[in-house]
Amino acid sequence: MNEVITTILNHRSVRHFKDEPLSDEQIKTIVACAQAASTSSFIQAYSIIGIKDMEKKRKLAEIAGNQEYVAHSGHLLVFCADLSRHELIGDLEQKDVIPSIESTEKFMVALIDAALAAQNAAIAAESMGLGICYIGGIRNKLDEVKELLKTPARVIPLFGMTIGYPEKINDKKQRLPLEHIYHEEEYEQDKEVYLRQLQEYDKEISSYYEERTAGKRKDRWTEQMAAMLEKQTRMYMKEFVQKNKMNMR
Known part of the structure; x- marks a missing residue:
């Protein structure tokens, strides 16, 4: 390397x-x-x-x-x-x-x-x-x-x-498993495979936070993402972009 x-x-x-x-x-x-x-x-x-x-x-x-x-x-x-x-x-x-x-x-x-x-x-x-x-x-x-x-x-x-x-x-945060990101020949669409990968990743991230915070935090990645995406933020962006003469057509 x-x-x-x-x-x-x-x-x-x-x-x-x-x-x-x-x-x-x-x-x-x-x-x-x-x-x-x-x-x-x-x-x-x-x-x-x-x-x-x-x-x-x-x-x-x-x-x-x-x-x-x-x-x-x-x-x-x-x-x-x-x-x-x-x-x-x-x-x-x-x-x-x-x-x-x-x-x-x-x-x-x-x-x-x-x-x-x-x-x-x-x-x-x-x-x-x-x-x-x-x-x-x-x-x-x-x-x-x-x-x-x-x-x-x-x-x-x-x-x-x-x-x-x-x-x-x-400490370095572990990214999603390579198999979850990298597809060969075509996009993997088996949801059961995806869910298993996400559950395994959740365990890793939860352990990372628990160790880093001495047990004060142990949230899962999917838990984080769902909570974040549930909140609508910066919803003015399309209007702002168009007002600034970008992406008008």
């Missing part, structure tokens, strides 16, 4: 950071690695906003659900789906690109491009001895995030990423 694979398999979210900012060189290296990710048809439909200003970090921490570590990380990146530059390209080249960039397909491309870039950034940071945590909570109040970050139409802030020197690292 090589160092890259070891780094990937050792991933865990870090929420406690030392009070030590990243250097500009580290930031540039991480962003360069993000840019090295695959991009559909070379479209590069994303942007990354780095946040150093403490007041902005505190505001984003508040928006994300009062998650203090968002403000107290070594650096904060916000990954955005971005088709604004492609509208400018249409003007520059005198081509009607609007129907295309307002399509669901190009919206999906922008989301995928941003996610691929972010995961490259995460692996790069972790390979440097840093810890990371994705912050989906910025989508709690995207109107406020857009105002704070001054993002134009056709740009959607998707998630943040805190990066820094770990002060505390939690």
Whole structure:
């Protein structure tokens, strides 16, 4: 097993950071690695906003659900789906690109491009001895995030990423069994097989929490997911996306 694979398999979210900012060189290296990710048809439909200003970090921490570590990380990146530059390209080249960039397909491309870039950034940071945590909570109040970050139409802030020197690292959470995720030739549709796999996984996750919390918590994964999905959250998203001239057709 090589160092890259070891780094990937050792991933865990870090929420406690030392009070030590990243250097500009580290930031540039991480962003360069993000840019090295695959991009559909070379479209590069994303942007990354780095946040150093403490007041902005505190505001984003508040928006994300009062998650203090968002403000107290070594650096904060916000990954955005971005088709604004492609509208400018249409003007520059005198081509009607609007129907295309307002399509669901190009919206999906922008989301995928941003996610691929972010995961490259995460692996790069972790390979440097840093810890990371994705912050989906910025989508709690995207109107406020857009105002704070001054993002134009056709740009959607998707998630943040805190990066820094770990002060505390939690135990690794076991993922779903490979057999539950990986299908060969066709999708496995035997529900009995799925249910058995989920029940076994529930036991592992329950044991993980029980050990980690000295018996104070032992909830199952399916229990967590059902409770989370029962609550309707961020239901304004479709309206927000369309208002920002993304995914209109």
